Amino acid sequence: MEFSWWLVLLAGFAGWCIGYEKMRYLLSRLWTPRRATDLATLLPDHDDRVERDPELIDLLDQYVVDETSVDVYLTLADAFRRRGEYSRAIGVHEHLLSAENLSDEQRRLVTLELSRDYGGAGLLDRVEALLKPLVSEHPEKADACSSLLRLYEKQQEWEEAIALAKDSQCMTDEDKAPLIAQYSCEVAALKEVEDKLEESEKWLKQALAHDAECSRALLMLGRQNIELKNFDKALEYFFRIEEHHPEYAPEIAESVFFALRENGDENAMSQHLAYLRKRKNSYTVVKLAREAISELEGEKSASEFFIEQIARRPSLKGLREWAERELATTKSRDKDKIEAVVAMLRDVVDEKPQYRCERCGYRCKQIQWRCPGCENWNSVKIIIGAEGE
Numbered sequence: 001m002e003f004s005w006w007l008v009l010l011a012g013f014a015g016w017c018i019g020y021e022k023m024r025y026l027l028s029r030l031w032t033p034r035r036a037t038d039l040a041t042l043l044p045d046h047d048d049r050v051e052r053d054p055e056l057i058d059l060l061d062q063y064v065v066d067e068t069s070v071d072v073y074l075t076l077a078d079a080f081r082r083r084g085e086y087s088r089a090i091g092v093h094e095h096l097l098s099a100e101n102l103s104d105e106q107r108r109l110v111t112l113e114l115s116r117d118y119g120g121a122g123l124l125d126r127v128e129a130l131l132k133p134l135v136s137e138h139p140e141k142a143d144a145c146s147s148l149l150r151l152y153e154k155q156q157e158w159e160e161a162i163a164l165a166k167d168s169q170c171m172t173d174e175d176k177a178p179l180i181a182q183y184s185c186e187v188a189a190l191k192e193v194e195d196k197l198e199e200s201e202k203w204l205k206q207a208l209a210h211d212a213e214c215s216r217a218l219l220m221l222g223r224q225n226i227e228l229k230n231f232d233k234a235l236e237y238f239f240r241i242e243e244h245h246p247e248y249a250p251e252i253a254e255s256v257f258f259a260l261r262e263n264g265d266e267n268a269m270s271q272h273l274a275y276l277r278k279r280k281n282s283y284t285v286v287k288l289a290r291e292a293i294s295e296l297e298g299e300k301s302a303s304e305f306f307i308e309q310i311a312r313r314p315s316l317k318g319l320r321e322w323a324e325r326e327l328a329t330t331k332s333r334d335k336d337k338i339e340a341v342v343a344m345l346r347d348v349v350d351e352k353p354q355y356r357c358e359r360c361g362y363r364c365k366q367i368q369w370r371c372p373g374c375e376n377w378n379s380v381k382i383i384i385g386a387e388g389e
């Protein structure tokens, strides 16, 4: 056969092979389901997640680490981390840890710093891997414990956080109790979302076992008992909040009046109103008490209570409500001017945040048990005074 014919036959065979392979691939896509485990190949290799800087590593290798130079390295790494150059900070800290002549305390400090680099770079599994042994070897050192607690908080691993706070010696009992109570409330909140009310209640009671005055646990238990129509029990929890943390009165006021009405006990309602009359109340409490007084004793008595209370604790909200009521009954020719003032007051009041963090000043419109600004627990409080309640 001529050479050109061989070429034609060879090209035909190659085309048939390619077509066959393609067909086989398409058929395999159609008939064979792909394995999910194949997706694992997309995960980056453990060490690939930090981009190394070979120039920095070469440079560091030229210098030896000794006792006097540790601080220089730490300062250098700190400067990298402050600039957001986590991989370089990691490089410096890893170089330090590779030195054999570090003291135990220096090694502990460098490990702690390295965990901060990993945290900044978002490698949270590595933070945990570094901190866990550090805490078990040195439970008396508060810095590693609190770093690990912050990590658990970030990852919402509340039960791990509770176990660590209970076991470690990193906090005094006084500091530990309110924190464990908050972690228990977090678990309770998750159980509530899953509609596991009994488990949620169990966690809330554990919270109270650590901190009997935990407002969050008392509030959640009160609201759960309202759901279950156990109004007496609900009121017990709410009144405990009023007793220990009267600043939360505006937060619970609506639930308190709801439970009192649903209970249908006029005597209990009158007693509560008599208690409020003796006090200087927040705007929300005054507003709801006014409605209850109006139902029981009539509008005149309700209006007198309102004016007397608003004068005792003046606030923009109180002023707005007073102006709105005046506007509704006025026959003045200047009604349009009063309307303009009321509209202005409405705008000002609606835009005001309701809560402020006592530590960092973070403001928000809904209660936050852990401040999103400074990450402190229980530091966000209802704003009291002219601008708030």
Ligand SMILES: [Zn+2]
Pocket (backbone or CB within 6 Å): 357, 358, 359, 360, 361, 362, 371, 372, 373, 374, 375, 376, 379
């Ligand atoms: Zn804050």
